[in-house]
Amino acid sequence: MNINERDLIQLRKDIERVRKHEEARRARQASEEPAGSTSSPARKKIARRPSVPVAVRLRQMLETLCASTSPSKESLEAIPEHVVTLLQVIREEPKFERWLLAIDALPATLRNERLRRMSFAFRIEDEQSTIAESFDRLQETSLFKAFCQTLRNEA
DSSP, rough: OOOHHHHHHHHHHHHHHHHHHHHHHHHHHHHHHHHHHTTTTTTTOOOOOOOOHHHHHHHHHHHHHHHOSOOOOHHHSOOOHHHHHHHHHHHOOOOOHHHHHHTSSSOOHHHHHHHHHHHHHHHHTOTTOHHHHHHHTSSSSHHHHHHHHHHHHOO
C-alpha cells in the first residue's frame, strides 16, 4: 500500500488541526477554572463517561508486552504528546490506519524502513517536524505494537 504526497499533506494538516484544537481546549480549561466556581446554575453540564487517556492505554499495553519484573528506563518515560496526537489523527484517517496495520505484519527491519521513509517525507519541508519524530519513535518495536493494538482496540 503506497501513500502519495497529497495524503501526507492531508495528514500533516490534520495533525496540526488536532494539535491546535488540543492547545485551545487546554487554554479554555485553564481560563475557565477560576471562573467555573462562579458559573450560573442555568448552564447545564453534560456528564461524560470517564475515558482512559490514550497515553495511559499505550503505557498499559507496553507494560503488558514487556512484562519485565523491573521497569526499564523507557517504560518510565512519558509517551510524548506528539505520538498521542499522531494516534488520534491516524485513527481518523482509514488509509493511514490500514497502512500502519499492514506494516505491522512485516519483519521489524522492513517495517522500520517504511517508518523511516514516512519520517523522511515529513522532514523534507520541516527538519524539526514532530510528525517525523513520532514516526521515528514508532521504530521502537514495543511502542509500535502498542500503537497498533490501540488502533485495533478502538475499531
